[in-house]
Amino acid sequence: MSRRRPRFPTGSVARYTVLVLMFVLLAGPLLWQLSLSLKGPGDDLYAQPPRLVPDDPTFGNYTGVLDRVPVLRFVMNSGLVALLVVGGNVLFATAAGFALARLRFRFRGLVTALFVAALLVPVEAVIIAQFLLVRSAGLTDSLLGVALPTFVAPLNVLLMRNAFAGIPDELEEAAVLDGAGVWQRFLRVCVPQVKGVMAVVAIFAFVGSWNDFLWPLIVLSDEQNYTLTVGLNMLKGTFYDDPRLIAAGTIVALVPIIVFFAALQRFFMRGLEQGGIKG
């Protein structure tokens, strides 16, 4: 952030008015969803004017959803997939990024070009072929099948490569003089320098995996294996007549991601400023 920012000497009131209106537009729908999820049978959902505070507040909608749809199971499935994807990207994108940035070997340029080419292929263009592949490996309807295609994302490899390339030579030179091998240079010298970028990779891998919808929708068929997004999509069909239950389901799904965001928001902003791109 620059020390001197664009100033709006006369427009301060106008500025905050716009900001507050925007906030209402963004937070309002979520607040309404929360209110809806707490409304009991005694509430008129369609009262005019609409009422934000429930007359007959209840947690019954939450127990109702949890009883009839295995939401916690979905959360666990999503968590497992996210764990695999985050682990894969943090470990293997880091290792690959290190090799591309700090080791010399034949075909290095070619391999880098492969990762760049892979970055340019949109997932929609290959998703059917990916499905055929996972199917022939017998991994349809499994969480492993959901996690595999994004286990190491080309974008993360290239992000890590750039991070490693930014480390000053002197650090590594000193380590080499001390007789450090490749492994020590990687773990002791270079990795500590790029921890911030690794955190960014981890966070975006988590969010991407947690929110992914198209791929798990294609791969999974048994309800027991549904991830949260695919499972939530079912809510609409299951509780067609009762928006209160749908609302309760979405709030259950929202809480973990909001907590996660609140805890790590500093990294989110930094990640974007470093040029992280949404998957």
Place this chain on the structure above:
Amino acid sequence: MSGTVTASRRGMRREGRTRPARHPHWTRGSWYVPWLFLGVALAVVSTFVLFPFFNTLLLSFTDATLLRGGQFVGVDNFRELWGDARFRTALLNSTLYVVCVVPVMVVLPLVLAALVAGKGRLLGFFRTSYYLPVIMSPVIVGLVWTNLLDRRGLVNSVLGWVSAVGEPVPFLTDRWLLLFSAMFVTIWMGMGYYMVIYLAALANIDPTLYDSADVDGAGTVRKFLHVTMPGVRNTMGLIGLFSSIAAFRVFGEVYVLTDGTGGTGGDNLTMTMLIQREGTGLQARTGYAGAISLVMFAIMAVLLVLQLVAQNRQRRNG
């Protein structure tokens, strides 16, 4: 050993100023060490991105189905696409998505960024809350807005209450209203992302420019038009590119708002929905779906090239 030395010399010349070139002694480990570091990443990316891409190329020239390998049929799939009404609808919807969503995504987040830039807890709070929808799943956002836009949902309640409309507005059933509602939802959840990118660009504008504008007596709007916008022109190009590719790929919002049906008679199908629909399930025609995928890839590549050319020209003229 001598082979390795030649290779590294050749590499040195080719890669010119890349850093490790000055330190040939760093390569003293065995030749396979780099491949140990690269192995898993290379295997995953080749297997799940590069190979499927070539497989899609091949598939699109066959009449393969999910259960059958299929024969080479030349360009039959593409000829069929040309006459397929659903394909035209999907192409139209995805294109409209780009045309309508992108201008908003380029301008609105910039205005927001200019408004929330600066120090102070309150501004920080606004920044964070504007970003929050970005990390929410399109499915959740779709469900939230389904409740809001329903015939009897909040939006219609409010409109009815202030007597703006006599009949409930069919946001989720009318062919065009549904498409525009979905676009609104896309913008609602995507704004914060581009806002943060703009924030980084705004921080790089020379603050003395604003001071000289002050001296010239420029107001807020003129400063925005004549200092802020030119200062972030490259970022605007970049965001135009990102958001047009993102808009063309739209899936989750439309899928959830239409209950996965793509609207009445499939009128609201998008390209991605069409691929998902043709390429999965027991009746899947993977060859045909491959052809749609390929067309989609080609269009996205064209978007990319067009945007880059436009940006280059702008830079040369500016």
